[in-house]
Amino acid sequence: MSGAHVLPAEAFDQLLGGGGDPAAVAGLRASERSWRLLVVRALLDASDEVPEDAWRLLMRARVADGAAFEELLAYPAVGVWAAHTLRRLRGSVAGDTPPDTGYLHAVAASAAIRAGLDFWIGIPVREGWAVLPALGAMRVAAGQETVEVSACAGRVEVGGRALDGPDWHPLARLRADGCGLLLDDTDPYRTLRTPTRAEPVPADAWQELFTEAWDILRGLDEDAARALADGLVTLVPRPRAERFRPHSASSGDAFGAALASLPDDGEQLASTLVHEFQHNKLSAFMHLFTLYEDQSGSRRLHYAPWRDDPRPLGGLLQGVYAFFGVTGFWRRRQHPLGRFEFALWREQTAYALRGIGDAEGLTDLGRRLVAELQGRLAPWLAEPVAEPARTAAELAVADHRATWRAYHLRPDPRVVRAHAEGRPGETGEPELVPGTPARGFDTRAVLLRWLLADPAGFDALRADPGATVEGARPEDVALVTGDAKTALGLCRERIVRGDGDPESWVGLGLAARAAGDPAGEALLARPELVMAVHTERGGAADPLDVARSLLSCPARPAPRR
Template sequence: MAPASGTFAVPPGTLARLAATRQRPHDLDLLHAALHSRRLVLFKALLARVGRSDLTPAARAAFDRDWRLLARAESPAPGAARRQLDYPAVGGWVVDAINAPGPDELAAVLHPLGGIAVGTALTTGARLDTVLPGTGGRLVLPGIGAQDVRASHVRVRSGPRGTVLTPVGRRARSVLLRPDGRGAGAGWTALAVLPGSAGRLDDLGTGHLVATDTPPRTDRAAWVTRWRAALTLLSAADPWRAAEVTGLLRSVVPMAPAGEGASSGTLRAAPWAVHTALPDTARRFAEVLVHELAHSKLAVLADLVTLHHADGSAVHRVAWRKDPRPLDGVLQGTYAHLALADLWSRIAERPGAAPAARRAAHARREDYREQVADALPLLLDSHQLTEHGVRFTVAMKQHLTSLGRGPNTPYALSDSLFGDGDVR
């Protein structure tokens, strides 16, 4: 596995644009590079964790096999392997593995590594010929699909033209996977494409790599239809934001409805994945996408620069939650709600909007503006923000003030807002 790179510098202009929720492509390049570097660090930490754990000989041999497979799968094309290794669920899995409480729990959570290696080989064209155990009767390739092998083991043969999966000990037709991830054969189901994007509807359990049970099947047609409608709304009202969503999103992971609880969420270890129950309207789906991807951006940024030194002991009341929130939760929520205020500001100002629609959008914008305006003093008066956190929060406040005051531009904040020099 390629070594992780060194520290990353965050230019002041990048910090300001990210705070305004509207960044340039090279700002995202920095976030993607930082995410990949962290992902490699996590894999190295997993290797160290396994090395000092009291695993059974069988569990250690299985891990060593899968680790070698992953290294072999990555070697022909590390750049292509990067996208597979950066898939959101892979990050969630490796963090779960590192944090497994004991050797038995660690051994149980290590099984998906073989599927990660196979998915990487499919991407890079690496040649593999191995036999892997099925987990709960399934072989999961994160971000690609899953095979119901109905056997204890599956033979994997992979090369530049694709990958063949053959259940061992069963008279079943092999699955042939093409390098683009499409495939056919006994028990194979690919993830559904979210049209107009590189994202997938991750409804097969590849978004929850530790789970061994087959998840309930979703109504894919309903999800894709609502996704299309949400994307159409975003594209008509705010093409820049629509392009951000389609460019950043890697997966939508269906959740069961949570009643009065949260119906969507983001895992810090798995940026660019949106976990959500099926929103009941296109408007609500668009809001969920913008809101949760804002959380992802801030999660990656927070791994680059320290924004606060709060320990979570102090909690604060915010308008969008009934329960008190630690400072980090206030910061995350303020940022995500600023993105929604920005979205509705542009919807309200779009040319040709009907008066009733414009009034409704203005009301939504003002609701989110009030929530953000109430939270900003909590952050600025907390005395727990770092210098970088103060700069970031001041930039959020400036962007909030700019909403609704004339034409909005994607880059309302100057690159030189905070002067010269890098933020490290």
């Protein structure tokens, strides 16, 4: 490298505030090139068995076509491979097989093909597929561990077969006016974690959704869409998830990659791309600047309003940055579901930002990032959101926060005994002890999305909600439709008969609050304490009476561990 990377002040300020135009993204891409070179260099230094033939071919490709070499080096899956293999070589992660230095042969072959070289080299086979990164994969006979790749006078063969036969699966390129992403369904490192087999998928459905998503993104903000198009390289397809429960991911090792389940529609895909590109930008930014310090031996955990599990500081920073972008996306969508998403994520992001501001370990720059995001989000909190989206978002917010507390906080036993014995003066902080949720904390939020976006579909799932929305119960349907009396009765009945899981207690609190019973506020503020006191009293007391007895006990913010 010729020297340290410097972001222009304008690009720095944009990224710190959750944005970033094409010039800022270009700066991140340049810095990620250096980061990738450092990781690959460290990998080679740590390995006792550098594949010399692969390295020589890779260097030939670099000389023949430097641009093609650089493009392949920056390929997201190559970054995942390099980082994962380096961790294996250093012993920081375990594995059942030796570190995969053989993948370098496949990288070299792809680079040589791109550079138009004549060559031959053996590459690894994984579960019947020989993969050429950023190009595609050839299906080979069962039992083979390696296969030869050769090129002569422009003809490329894998295992003696040309790349235009029925066993060759080229990567599809999703194209839209001004944007193109490779649909990577073959690379072993595409899923951003440990190696996995190739799983080719039809590209037609993805292309249709991508076209729709790109039209939405360009219509919302042409400059931001251009930056996203410049930054993202691959879309990794995963199977369709449950409706309104998409799955997506990205990795700091794979700048330019977004993994996504097949979305419900183009709008959902657009939101997902925004979400994952926010993660991409912040990961690259954090390779240049320190936003938080790893406290020696510390694993402090925090409430993240978009997760079921407590998160470390770095994960929470990633979350607020991503959901700031998601909030901005939904702010411009005016249909009922869009207004719900905007109202939900502006409140949850603001809540997380308030909680993280004083977190131990944040650097001065980290605090500045939090302050910048808070400043940009503040005016959005005052924007009106009409019914029923507003009340639906309020229900989803209260549900998630209370359910998180019920699962992950354990009240001080002295406080529990004191309240059980009618001595409410005892004080003490609850302890954060991560629990194991029985279902997703978003279950009622998913039902709300059905109700807002597809009323007819919602009516069809009423009879057996769990068959459509995993984990849903009849009392959840009653809650989201405003039938507080039915929800109250079903939740209370479940608790009384001994099946009172945290979801039932929080449902009881939501229903009681909707019915005007002050027990609801006590339950939602400190569900972990109400549950513990009820158990301490032998489980026979009326759960609402227990909640009412705690009304004088002030709620405390979720502690960090």
